[in-house]
Amino acid sequence: MTLRTSLGQAIRQFSSTARACGHTSNIGKTPIPIPPNVTLTPSPASVAVQGPLGSTSVRLEPYMRLAFPQPNVLTISVDNAEEKKQRAMWGLTRTLISNAVVGMTEGFTVPIYLVGVGYKAVLEEDPRGTIDGGGGQRLSMKLGHSHNVYVPIPPYIKAEVPSPTKIVLSCTDKHLLGLFAAKIRKWRPPEPYKGKGVFVGNETIRLKAVKKK
Numbered sequence: 001m002t003l004r005t006s007l008g009q010a011i012r013q014f015s016s017t018a019r020a021c022g023h024t025s026n027i028g029k030t031p032i033p034i035p036p037n038v039t040l041t042p043s044p045a046s047v048a049v050q051g052p053l054g055s056t057s058v059r060l061e062p063y064m065r066l067a068f069p070q071p072n073v074l075t076i077s078v079d080n081a082e083e084k085k086q087r088a089m090w091g092l093t094r095t096l097i098s099n100a101v102v103g104m105t106e107g108f109t110v111p112i113y114l115v116g117v118g119y120k121a122v123l124e125e126d127p128r129g130t131i132d133g134g135g136g137q138r139l140s141m142k143l144g145h146s147h148n149v150y151v152p153i154p155p156y157i158k159a160e161v162p163s164p165t166k167i168v169l170s171c172t173d174k175h176l177l178g179l180f181a182a183k184i185r186k187w188r189p190p191e192p193y194k195g196k197g198v199f200v201g202n203e204t205i206r207l208k209a210v211k212k213k
Helices: 084-105 174-185
Strands: 039-042 046-051 054-059 064-070 073-078 108-115 120-125 137-142 149-153 158-163 166-171 197-200
Touching: 046 084, 054 084, 064 084, 073 084, 084 108, 084 174, 108 174, 120 158, 137 158, 149 174, 166 174, 174 197
Parallel strands: none
Antiparallel strands: 039 046, 046 054, 064 073, 108 166, 108 197, 120 137, 137 149, 158 166
């Protein structure tokens, strides 16, 4: 890991001290391992993460403190963990930085399953090309409607259709990946009676018994 810390002591975010307190964040205090092929670039308001798959940045609140107890380990603390907001942002920021590191090195992948008679998906070229921010491809799905459902694939999402009833999405940003998966799911959310619908990842539903008259 390499660090560009030309701002030196002027950057308050990299103080290793924090006010002693009785409250803490189990998530926030967990150290983040930094792979050797990842570069962290700090600034007063954010930390940039660059890796083999690209670069991104995570916003830092003024009360955040970053430290490097070891060259390949990052720890985060806050000024006053007694404050609920600081304690909440502590864990959230730690999660966002960790996700950024994983995203820039390995990326994130989620499978989507189409469950239902006649349900299927095909990956095809989008006739609109890259209009409206599309990536040039779209999903054409049969989901029980009277017409096909077309979902343009954004340029930051990689989609594969290894079988007619399975879609695999990949992205370096976990949040954007989840939003796009939810966009596909909303066209046919899983229903609790016949178990049909669009399932994301290991999603399951509890089937309801049909009441007899």
